Amino acid sequence: MSQSTPYALELRDLRKTFGKTEIIRGANLSVQQGERVAIIGPNGAGKSTLFNLISGRLLPSGGDVLLNGQRINGQTPFEINRLGLARSFQVSNLFSKLSVFENLRCGLLWSSGYKYSCWRFLANLHDANQRTEELLHKLHLEKRRDVLAMNLTYAEQRALEIGVTIAGGANVILLDEPTAGMSTTETSHFIELIKEVTVGKTLLTVEHDMGVVFGLADKIAVVVYGQVIAFDTPQKVRANAAVQEAYLGSTLADNQANAVLAADVLEQEGGEHAAH
Numbered sequence: 001m002s003q004s005t006p007y008a009l010e011l012r013d014l015r016k017t018f019g020k021t022e023i024i025r026g027a028n029l030s031v032q033q034g035e036r037v038a039i040i041g042p043n044g045a046g047k048s049t050l051f052n053l054i055s056g057r058l059l060p061s062g063g064d065v066l067l068n069g070q071r072i073n074g075q076t077p078f079e080i081n082r083l084g085l086a087r088s089f090q091v092s093n094l095f096s097k098l099s100v101f102e103n104l105r106c107g108l109l110w111s112s113g114y115k116y117s118c119w120r121f122l123a124n125l126h127d128a129n130q131r132t133e134e135l136l137h138k139l140h141l142e143k144r145r146d147v148l149a150m151n152l153t154y155a156e157q158r159a160l161e162i163g164v165t166i167a168g169g170a171n172v173i174l175l176d177e178p179t180a181g182m183s184t185t186e187t188s189h190f191i192e193l194i195k196e197v198t199v200g201k202t203l204l205t206v207e208h209d210m211g212v213v214f215g216l217a218d219k220i221a222v223v224v225y226g227q228v229i230a231f232d233t234p235q236k237v238r239a240n241a242a243v244q245e246a247y248l249g250s251t252l253a254d255n256q257a258n259a260v261l262a263a264d265v266l267e268q269e270g271g272e273h274a275a276h
């Protein structure tokens, strides 16, 4: 398909072999600019491996990854970051002894090319300070501005982590289970926060929690055995026979399968009740 705006992210017949085992077996995916996509699939399907291939932590054995229309295979994670893709890392990647403000400012400066020595340049960087203030506001962390990252609550640390991820202005954001470890209330707040701070950006998440998937995603990519077997709206994915068969056939015990099917049943029941 040809289109005037390139896809934000495209996987073309992507493959990855570990030893003799092919784990990613010709994955294809075309994500439009601004789409929010949740990647789901049974345990061991290859979701994290896909993220590692996209972000440059792993080299593909075959196929291509395109970011905003540009082939990025073989580039380092840092180079890919500079081209506009940012991936969230775990909380431990925050500077625990720096404040919220300082962490955000370092995230911002890191992607502007300052790397490890960023704090040496801070005094004169009025523009960076201003952009950091804006980010603090977006994240609703103004009141925690001067608190050390290590003293934040878990949910605040995750919010800060997202802030550091988006600080550089990347237009494609990868989040790995962003709400893992949060309570139900924290999760629903956090979904809203992610939506707010990623407006206009393309978002990919690897996600096991179906509440998050349906709360966040415009589209779901279902990865089974190293291939994307479905890529569509949540409603269409739920109704997809191949998805149901893949889950039922291979991973009946998997919580995701149960959640997908339960959500389907609930929706049908809801519809029937509404009709009565």
Ligand SMILES: Nc1ncnc2c1ncn2[C@@H]1O[C@H](COP(=O)(O)OP(=O)(O)OP(=O)(O)O)[C@@H](O)[C@H]1O
Residues within 6 Å of the ligand: 018, 023, 041, 042, 043, 044, 045, 046, 047, 048, 049, 050
């Ligand atoms: N570096 C590696 N070397 C060898 N095998 C690997 C490596 N990384 C992943 N694998 C294997 O690739 C398969 C897919 O793993 P991956 O972590 O991508 O799956 P996943 O879908 O993210 O699973 P989960 O939902 O359980 O996190 C697994 O069988 C895993 O053991």
